[in-house]
Amino acid sequence: MAHAHRVCRSPDPLVVAALFPLAAGMIGWPEGALGEASLSGQTGFVHMPSARIQPEGTWSIGSSNAEPYFAGWSSVSLFPRFEFSARYTRIDNLSPGFEDQAYGDYKDKAFDAKIVLAPESTFLPQIAVGAQDFTGTRLFAARYLAISKRAGRFDWGLGYGEERIDGWFGGVRYRPPGLRRLGLVFEYDATRYAEDYQASTSGALDREGGATYGIEYRSGWFGGQVSYQSGEVGANLYVTVPLNRREFIPKIDEPPPFARAAPAGPPLEQWLQDPGAQHGLRRALEAEGFRAVELSAGDRSLEVRLSHPRISVIGRAVGRAARVLLALGPSDLQSLRIVYTLNDLPVLTYVFDDLAHLDRFLAGGTDAPSMEDTVRIAFASPEAATDFRGLADLIPPRGEGGGLEARYGEDGHALLLRSENPSGSHFTVVPFNVRFFFNDPSGAFHYDSYAGLDYARRLHRGWFLLGGARLTLFEDVSDVTQPSDSLLPHVRSDIAEYLGEGGPVRLDRLLLNRYHYPAEQLYARWSAGYYEEMYGGLGVQFLYLPTDSAWAADLAVDALRQRAPGEVFAFRDYSTVTALASLHYRVPRYGVTATTRLGRFLARDDGVRLELKRRFRSGVEMGGWYSWTDAEDITGPGQPGDPFRDKGLFLSIPLRSMLTRDTRERANFSLVDFTRDVAQMVQSPGDLYRQFELARHFDDGEHNPFMDFRK
Structure with missing residues (x-):
């Protein structure tokens, strides 16, 4: 069996990792926090859980060691009373059972959950129930009920468990006065170590549990604990991130809004006769970073269609465009229309x-509520660009490009080379990218580093040519020696061949996208070409996006053929048609989106995939998926009557939350069985729902079209 933790997109993960200490040093930790991470990642004492969970939106990631177990873990308080944890444990001295010993000791993944049934009150304790390792191999399975009560500087806990936690357990945490970063911990460990998986071989048989002592330290985001039990020393180090903070780092390098240097221009009639004035307005918008700028004028009216590839909030982008238009547009305008676009699709019209x-509002002379009474904000429609009758198109967008420019520390990359033109076309070279793969039988860890090239050209309104290539630098994915034994068509399980065969230079994608909006609230994308490293073909996606509604639906149909590994343009014999209907439902108040995908997947298997994610105020998204199809994947740990089901977890981090200037770039990670063939999907050439979701912040209950309008 194989799992992958992949960096799926271009931001350099090493740079992303380096940003965490910088952000951590600028943010303190709430003094009222009672719980700390146990060795499993669940909030608790040392080995034992408690009824505590971290504040909502708290994400912790760390590593712990207590012989014979070494674990990497992650835990998040998804909701006010719900905590979810995942860990990946190495069991020392225990063979994995594979012939290839490069895999090392036995490894197992586990998922834990805890629900607070009743919060603490003045007289009553907090009550919680939890489960550990509740799915999969269940080597560390346990269920428990726990209570916690604070008394002064002491936080007491008591609980009762079944399975691996056998009977009563408890503990206490004490924070000395004047030493708020320090904590002392005592617990009674009720773990049944003697019945752990192959305990006599791993050495777990020698552990007795019982009295355990610990000392812990917390500073900002960083925490650690050292513990002692019956001659054994344990350790736990972790980073804790408050995901419900809007920003972690001030935007000190964000360019200031456009400043008016002269009175407004001449009247409209005179302005229309002055190409220099029109050129000046367009150049000023492009200097502010706007792309695909189109200008039209009518009876004392001015309309502009534009997009901004860097600014993440539409309100901020439109506010900055309005400043330029007021400063350099005609002086006698009575109406101003700004259509914000995404791949030439109108998103919002102001x-x-x-x-x-x-x-006056932009100058700070009036408040937002009064401003909202004087503006009409409409969602996109096919008539968005033609509501003004008799508009005269002004100077068309410029297509010339600039030179290749080196940019350092931008968009999550240590270095990138980029050339772009005002139409929105660009050419980008990222000298270093890396992907990681974990838990393949041929080795517990694999890496793939490469230089990436990305090309996008706007051919005409709605028409885009996209290309991507890579130059392999260093990798050991080609060392994967075990062929797939899947009985299904090898739609993904041969991925190692694609990463390891052929020369160092490979074409990842080359395709044509056509975006248009055939009817109100209906968007469409047509695609043809090489979609990704494994598939090429042609397809269509339709998105129905009702105005001011909590739900949306899309249909994606793709006729695909599998590419030949190691070849630039060749294909294998395998071809298929995938058809997936998706329904998305949002609960913005909690930042939750639930998605159901129903239809045919890559291996010609029919079924359903359920997705659930939570978006926090910082923009960080966490979620997972689970699939059922009619395919019987019985490769281990699947078996007849209990086939493997595709499932996984993902994390998406907006880099704007950790950079000193705004950006739309995100770092995407996933934990997934990457050599599986059941319930697999092709990489979308441009998923419509995802594009609109990110642009309009669907799942952000605090977002509105005027957010950051004056910034």
């Missing part, structure tokens, strides 16, 4: 009919 009020 219509300002009181420009004097708009000018």
Whole structure:
């Protein structure tokens, strides 16, 4: 069996990792926090859990060691009373059973959950129930009930468990006065070590549990604990991130908004006769970073269609565009319309009919509620660009590009080379990318480092040519020696061949995308070409996006053929048609989105995939998925009557939360069985729902079209 923790997109994961200490040093930790991570990652004492969970939106990631177990773990308080944890444990001295010993000692993954049934009150304790390792191999399975009560500087806990936690357990944490970063811990460990998996071989048989002592230290995001039990020393080191903070680092390098240097331009009639004035307006918008700028003018009205590839909040982008238009547009305008676009699809339309009020608002002379009464904000429709009758198109967008520019520390990369033009086309070279793969039978850890090239050209409104290539630098994925024994078509299980065969230079994708909006609230994308490293073909996606609704639906149909590993343009004999209907439902108040995908997957298996994710105020997204199809994947640990089901976890981090300037780039990670063939999907050439979701912040209950408008 194989698992992968992959860096799926371009931001350099080493740079992303380096940003955490910088952010951590600037943020303190709430003094009222009672719980700390146990060795398993669940909030607790040392080995034992407690009824505590971390504050909502708290994400912890760490590593612990207590012989014979070494674990990497992650835990998150997804909701006010719910904590979810995952860990990956190495069991010392225990063979994995594979012929290839490069895999090392036996390893197992586990998932834990805890629910608070009743919060603590003045007289009553907090009550919680939990489960450890509740799915999969269940080597560390346990269920428990726990209570916790604070008394002064002491936090007491008591509980009762079954399975691996056998009977009563408890503990206490004490924080000395004047030493708020320090904690002392005592617990009674009720773990039944003698019945652990192959305990006599691993050495767990020698552990007795019982009295355990610990000392812990917390500073900002960083924490650690050292423990002692019956002659054995344990350790736990972790980083804790408050995901519900809007930003971790001030935007000190964000360019300031456009500043008016002269009075407004001439009247509209005179302005229309002055190409220099029109050129000046367009150049000013492009200098602010706007792309695909299109200008039209009518009866004392000015309309602009534009997009901004860097600014993450539409309100901020539109506010900055409005400043430029008021400063350099005609002086006698009565109406201003700004259509914000995404791949030339209109997303939001802002219509300002009181420009004097708009000018005062941008200067800080009036408040947001009064401003909202003078503007009309409409969601996109096919008529968005033609509502003004008799508009005269002005100077068309420029297509010339600039030179290749080196950028350091931008968008999560240590270094990138980029050339772009005002139409939105760009050419980008990232000298270093890396992906990691964990738990393949041929080795517990594999890496793939490469230089990436990305090309995007806007051919015409709605038409885009996309390309991507890579130059392999260093990798050991080609060392994977065990062929797939899957009985299904090898739609993903041969991935090692694609990463290891052929020369160092490979074409990842080359395709044509066409975006358009055939009807109100309906968007469409047509694609043809090489979608990704394993598949090429042609397909279509339709997205129905009701206005001001909590749900949306899309249909994606792709006729695909599997590419030949090691070849640039050749294909294998395998071809298929995938068809997936998706329903998305959002609960913005909690940042939750649930998605159901129903249809045919890559291996011609029919079924359903359920996805659930939570978006926090920082923009970080965490979620997972689980699939059922009619395919019988009985490769281990699947077996007849109990086939393997595709499942996984993912994490998406907006880099703007950790950088000193705004960006739309994200770092994406996933924990997934990467050599499985059941319930697999092709990589979308441009998923419509995801694009609109990120642009309009669907799952952010605090977001509105005027957010950051004056920034």
